[in-house]
Amino acid sequence: MAWAPAGRLxxxxxxxxxxxxxxxxxxxxxxxxxxLDVEVVDVDRDPELLAxxxxxxxxxxxxxxxxDYWRVDETRLRAALERS
Numbered sequence: 911m912a913w914a915p916a917g918r919l920x921x922x923x924x925x926x927x928x929x930x931x932x933x934x935x936x937x938x939x940x941x942x943x944x945x946l947d948v949e950v951v952d953v954d955r956d957p958e959l960l961a962x963x964x965x966x967x968x969x970x971x972x973x974x975x976x977x978d979y980w981r982v983d984e985t986r987l988r989a990a991l992e993r994s
Contacts, residue, residue: 913951913959918991920949920971922963929980933968936982944991 919941923930934950941948953959953967963969966979972990 913956915949915971915974917949918946918973920951922951922953922959922967922969922971924953924967927967930968933970933978933982936984937970937987940984940987940991943988946991 919937921930921934921937923934934948937948951959953963953969963979968982969979970977970982970987972987977987977990
């Protein structure tokens with residue numbers, strides 16, 4: 911069965927990924943403004959995710975749809991949450 915984000919915000923990450931650390935800080939800051947939880951999934955623990963996103967981590971999802979990869983634009987993330 912294919913992985914799907916459980917909540918409004920999800921981030922596919924990898925241990926030791928400096929871009930993931932920065933992305934998570936941004937996503938968590940914006941999530942707190944909207945009183946949302948952030949689902950964090952390790953790409954290396956799921957063969958399907960590894961095959962799809964290994965070269966793109968971190969990958970952010972908003973309402974189940976891929977939103978960004980590598981970097982998170984805070985303004986775009988806020989706008990996406992306000993639209994939905």
